Amino acid sequence: MFSDDVLAMILAGGQGKRLFPLTRDRAKPAVPFGGRYRIIDFVLNNFVNSGFYKIKVLTQYKSDSLNKHISRGWNLSSSVGQYVDCVPAQMRTDGNWYKGTADAIYQNLNQILDDNFKIVCVFGGDHIYKMNVRQMIDYHIKKEADLTISAIPIPIELAGEYGIMEVDDSWRLINFVEKPKHTPKHIPGDPTKCLASMGNYVFKPEKLIGELEADALDEASAHDFGKNIIPNMLKGGKAIYIYDFASNTYPGMSDSERGYWRDVGNIDSYWQANMDLLEYNPELNLYSRDWPLRTFNYNYPPAKFIWDEDKRVGMAKNSLVSEGCIISGGSLSRCVLSPKVKINSFSTISNSILLENVNVGRHVHINRAIIDKNVIIPAYTEIGFNKEEDIKRGFYVSKEGITVVPKDAILD
Numbered sequence: 001m002f003s004d005d006v007l008a009m010i011l012a013g014g015q016g017k018r019l020f021p022l023t024r025d026r027a028k029p030a031v032p033f034g035g036r037y038r039i040i041d042f043v044l045n046n047f048v049n050s051g052f053y054k055i056k057v058l059t060q061y062k063s064d065s066l067n068k069h070i071s072r073g074w075n076l077s078s079s080v081g082q083y084v085d086c087v088p089a090q091m092r093t094d095g096n097w098y099k100g101t102a103d104a105i106y107q108n109l110n111q112i113l114d115d116n117f118k119i120v121c122v123f124g125g126d127h128i129y130k131m132n133v134r135q136m137i138d139y140h141i142k143k144e145a146d147l148t149i150s151a152i153p154i155p156i157e158l159a160g161e162y163g164i165m166e167v168d169d170s171w172r173l174i175n176f177v178e179k180p181k182h183t184p185k186h187i188p189g190d191p192t193k194c195l196a197s198m199g200n201y202v203f204k205p206e207k208l209i210g211e212l213e214a215d216a217l218d219e220a221s222a223h224d225f226g227k228n229i230i231p232n233m234l235k236g237g238k239a240i241y242i243y244d245f246a247s248n249t250y251p252g253m254s255d256s257e258r259g260y261w262r263d264v265g266n267i268d269s270y271w272q273a274n275m276d277l278l279e280y281n282p283e284l285n286l287y288s289r290d291w292p293l294r295t296f297n298y299n300y301p302p303a304k305f306i307w308d309e310d311k312r313v314g315m316a317k318n319s320l321v322s323e324g325c326i327i328s329g330g331s332l333s334r335c336v337l338s339p340k341v342k343i344n345s346f347s348t349i350s351n352s353i354l355l356e357n358v359n360v361g362r363h364v365h366i367n368r369a370i371i372d373k374n375v376i377i378p379a380y381t382e383i384g385f386n387k388e389e390d391i392k393r394g395f396y397v398s399k400e401g402i403t404v405v406p407k408d409a410i411l412d
Helices: 040-049 064-073 101-106 109-113 133-142 156-161 205-216 225-235 267-276 387-392
Strands: 006-011 054-058 083-087 119-124 127-129 147-155 163-167 173-178 193-203 240-244 261-263 304-306 315-317 326-328 331-337 348-354 365-367 369-371 403-405
Touching (some): 006 109, 133 147, 147 156, 173 225, 173 240, 193 205, 267 331
Parallel strands (some): 147 240, 315 331
Antiparallel strands (some): 119 193
16 A cells, blocks of 8 residues: 555544643643653654655644644655644534534545545544554455454453454454443453454545445434444444454564553543653653654753752652753652753652643652643642642642642642
C-alpha cells in the first residue's frame, strides 16, 4: 500500500471530563505526558513512523493549545504532499457541534472525497502506545475487510470495563458488547483472554461513506462508531475483522513493550502511566532511535542541578527532567518534570508530575501530586499529605489520593 493511498483521521475533539482539572483549559490530546510530549504525539508518531504522512486532526473543544502544538511541532513537507492538518468543527449539519465520533467524520467527508484514497484510518488521539499502523493495514487488505478494528487482549475477568469484541476462528467479528455483564467469548486458543476495542478503525472508503450517510439520516442514532456504526455494519453482514494488537511489532521493540497500550482517561491512570516511565526497564521506551518520538522542540537550555552542601543538594533519583529545568538545592524522587521547572533549596518532591514553568519555593514538600503549568508554590508549602487541607485550598484529589493543583493557581 502506497503512502499516498492512505488518509488518517484523528479524533481529537473530546472534552476529557474525567481528566479535569488538567482539561479545564485544554483538550485531552493536548495534555502533557512524559515530560516534554503531548498525548496526541503518540498517535501522530505511529502514523509518521509507519510511513503515512496525510493526517487530519479533527478538533473541537478548547483546541487552541492543541492547534499551536501541532502547527509548531508537526510541520511536515507540504511540497511533497505531507501534512498534519488541524480541522476545527465544521458545523455542517444544522450548525451543531459534533454529535458523536461518527458525526465528526461525517461532517468532514469532504476530506475523504477530495482525494482518491484507498484506505481511511479513523484513530483516537488520546491513548499512549506505539503501533506499526502499516501492519494493521496489510492485515485489513489481506482479509479483504470492509472494516478492521484493532483490539487488545485483556484478562477475561476485566471484560465488564470495556467494549468487547467476540470473533470466530478467522478473527471475523461475530458480536460486539459494550461492557458486558456476562462472560464473553474468549480469544481463539486462549480461554483466559478476551478482546477489548482500542477505538482504532481501518475502513474501505466507500463502505465508511455509505454507513455514515445512512447513520446521519437516523434521528435516533447517537452517531457513534461503537454504539451505532459497528453494530449496523455487523447486522448488515459487512466483513469486519479484528486485528490483534498483541501481534504488532515495530523496529527496536523489546519483549516488554509488546502490547503496551494505556487509556489515560482519568487522573489516576494518567499519573500511573507517567510513573511507569520511571522504571529501570519501562514497558514504554521513550529512548528508542528505531521508533523516534517526535514533538515540538523547545529551544531551552539543558537541565541544571546545582548546590552540594550538607542538606542543600540539587539532585534527582529515578526521575525524568526536561530541558530548561533548574534543580537548585532541592531533591526529586520518582518525578516527571516538564520544561522550565525550578525547584529551590531544601524542597523535596516525590512521586509527582510537575508541568511547564512551575516554580517550587524553599522548604516545600510535595508527594503524589500533579502540579499544572505556571503555578508558583510559596516556601514551606505542603501538598499531598493532608487530603482535607488540599481540598480546602481548592485542589482536586482523585479517588486514589492524587492531588492536582490547577493551571495558574495562586497559592497563599
